[in-house]
Every structure is written in structure tokens, then in C-alpha cells.
Amino acid sequence: MQATKYIWFNGKLVPWASAKIHVLSHSLHYGTGAFEGIRMYETEKGSSTDADHQPVGPAIFHLKRHMERLIFSAKSLGMKLPYTLDELMQAVVETVRKNKLKSCYIRPIAFFGFGEVRVLPTNCPVEVVIAAWPWGAYLGDEPARITVVKTLRIHPQTLRVNAKVSGHYVNSMLAGREATDRGFTEALQLDYEGNIAEGPGENFFIVKGKTISTPKLGSILPGITRESVMTLARDLGYKVVERTLTIKDALSADECFFTGTAAEVTAIASIDNKKMKKANGSSTDADAYSIGPVTKQIREEFLKITRGENPRYKKWLTFVNGY
Numbered sequence: 001m002q003a004t005k006y007i008w009f010n011g012k013l014v015p016w017a018s019a020k021i022h023v024l025s026h027s028l029h030y031g032t033g034a035f036e037g038i039r040m041y042e043t044e045k046g047s048s049t050d051a052d053h054q055p056v057g058p059a060i061f062h063l064k065r066h067m068e069r070l071i072f073s074a075k076s077l078g079m080k081l082p083y084t085l086d087e088l089m090q091a092v093v094e095t096v097r098k099n100k101l102k103s104c105y106i107r108p109i110a111f112f113g114f115g116e117v118r119v120l121p122t123n124c125p126v127e128v129v130i131a132a133w134p135w136g137a138y139l140g141d142e143p144a145r146i147t148v149v150k151t152l153r154i155h156p157q158t159l160r161v162n163a164k165v166s167g168h169y170v171n172s173m174l175a176g177r178e179a180t181d182r183g184f185t186e187a188l189q190l191d192y193e194g195n196i197a198e199g200p201g202e203n204f205f206i207v208k209g210k211t212i213s214t215p216k217l218g219s220i221l222p223g224i225t226r227e228s229v230m231t232l233a234r235d236l237g238y239k240v241v242e243r244t245l246t247i248k249d250a251l252s253a254d255e256c257f258f259t260g261t262a263a264e265v266t267a268i269a270s271i272d273n274k275k276m277k278k279a280n281g282s283s284t285d286a287d288a289y290s291i292g293p294v295t296k297q298i299r300e301e302f303l304k305i306t307r308g309e310n311p312r313y314k315k316w317l318t319f320v321n322g323y
């Protein structure tokens with residue numbers, strides 16, 4: 001991981017190495033942080049104007065939606081952020097600008113700091129940090145070989161599954177480790193009813209003909225990439241449905257893919273070594289990495305949008321100028 005110069009820490013930019021917290025911080029002990037993962041992309045070669053005279057430069061993808069979700073996730077923990085939505089969005093822009101970043105991953109986190117050690121964080125201050133650093137593809141550029149893991153996704157009556165909370169990632173970490181320990185790229189998790197939920201940090205889609213399906217909300221994190229890909233797929237003429245999906249549905253699909261800020265749109269080559277029908281390799285070998293035509297189209301269109309190359313979706317971007 002490549003360090004940058006500054007981290008935004010409770011309202012001030014401080015040197016990367018000085019952004020430290022107390023070891024008795026509540027969220028370290030109890031997992032009570034709310035966080036986000038956001039990406040900023042370089043657009044149109046960094047020139048100052050494009051053909052239709054829109055300002056270009058690096059652009060943050062869905063900044064507002066991410067910071068709204070940060071506030072929502074914090075609220076689910078009874079945490080009130082000491083900053084407004086606008087202030088938080090400004091803080092992200094300031095962080096990437098001061099670090100002169102061109103493309104990067106952005107990690108805002110709000111957590112309970114040190115006040116006293118007890119379960120209810122009544123006397124713990126709310127702290128907010130925003131860090132950003134250059135970062136490439138999360139699951140690699142190759143289609144993923146995934147496995148259905150034993151670790152079920154969190155039950156919605158156990159934790160607030162629709163919030164992005166640090167403690168929930170114990171479940172993600174265990175699922176991810178189960179997959180990589182067995183030599184797979186990533187895990188696919190089932191919900192408490194045995195239906196497909198999602199990956200440890202990615203939403204899941206299947207493609208069958210002109211229909212694209214994804215698990216309905218309830219046991220999953222409502223991803224901003226998921227929502228964007230659903231809109232994009234509809235605009236491209238696909239039928240998009242949110243429904244209950246079983247392993248059988250996935251195995252009989254033409255293609256499957258993951259979405260997420262980190263994973264972007266990642267093709268899935270195989271599930272438990274059973275190759276997807278239209279993961280068009282020259283070989284029938286489950287290990288042959290390949291990407292199906294619909295996934296390929298969606299992935300390419302999605303990446304174009306993030307790079308500011310599709311005017312229709314420029315409203316999803318926050319351009320950062322001034323460096």
C-alpha cells in the first residue's frame with residue numbers, strides 16, 4: 001500500500017504518520033465503526049476541458065451517495081457525526097486534492113474513540129478520518145474463481161446488514177479466508193435461508209439471455225455499484241430483476257459477475273470449479289479464465305462511465321479540479 005502525504009483527521013489534514021488513535025478506542029474493541037470505500041478515477045487524460053466544455057480532471061464516483069450511506073451507517077450505530085453531508089463531501093475533495101492524487105481509493109471511517117471502556121459508547125467521542133491512496137484492481141483483472149463458503153452472511157436480525165459497519169467485516173474476513181485457504185479467488189456467501197446473498201465485499205449478479213438478476217435486498221449490503229449497474233443494464237436494454245437466487249440459478253446461468261467499489265465489475269469464471277456456460281474460453285477446463293459477452297459489455301460501459309466518457313452519467317461524478 002502506497003502512503004500519501006496527508007490524512008484528514010477530525011477536521012484537519014495531518015501527516016500520514018501522525019494520524020494515530022488511542023488503543024482503548026471503543027471501535028477497536030467492539031467493531032463499532034462506520035466506513036466507506038470510494039474510488040476516484042482519472043478522466044479524459046487530465047486536460048482542463050473536454051469537447052463539450054465540461055470541466056474534466058480526476059472524478060470521484062458517486063461521492064454524495066457514499067457519504068449519505070456513511071451517515072446512514074453511523075446512525076445505525078447510534079452515532080451522530082459532528083459534520084454535515086456537505087462538510088464530509090468537501091473533506092473528501094480536500095483530502096484527494098491536497099495529496100495531489102489522480103486515481104485512488106478513498107476510505108472515510110467514523111468511529112467511537114476513547115472515553116471509557118464499556119459496551120455502550122456513551123462517553124466516547126465520535127472521530128472521523130478520511131484517507132486516500134493509489135490502488136489498482138481488487139480481485140485482479142482475470143475472471144474470478146469463486147466458491148460457496150460455509151460462513152453464512154449475517155442474519156438481518158443480528159446486525160444491520162444494510163449498513164457498512166467495521167464489525168460486519170469479521171464475517172467478511174472469515175468468508176474470504178475460507179475461500180482463499182482453499183485456493184479460490186473469492187467467496188460467495190449464502191443467507192440464513194440458504195439462498196445466495198453476496199460476496200464478502202461484493203454484490204452478485206447472474207445473466208441468463210437478456211435478463212440480469214441479483215439477490216433482492218434484505219440480507220445484503222445495498223451496493224452503490226450494484227445500483228449503478230442495475231441502471232446501466234436497464235439503459236442498455238436488459239431486463240433487470242431483484243429476486244431470490246439459488247446456487248442452482250447461478251450454476252445454470254450464462255454468466256455471473258460481482259460488483260463493488262473495490263471489485264468494480266469482476267467476471268466470474270467458475271463456481272466451485274464448475275465453469276460458467278458463457279465464460280467463453282477455448283477450453284472446457286474450469287480453470288480457463290474468460291469473460292462472458294454481457295459481463296464484458298457491462299464492465300466496459302461501467303469503466304467508461306467512471307472515466308467520464310459517457311455524458312449521460314456525468315451526474316454520477318464529482319470532478320476535482322485545482323491541481
Ligand SMILES: *Cc1c(COP(=O)(O)O)cnc(C)c1O
Binds near residue numbers: 164200221225259260
Ligand atoms: C461495500 C460492500 C459492497 C459493495 O458496495 P459498493 O457500494 O458497491 O461499494 C458489497 N457488499 C458488502 C458486504 C460491502 O461491504
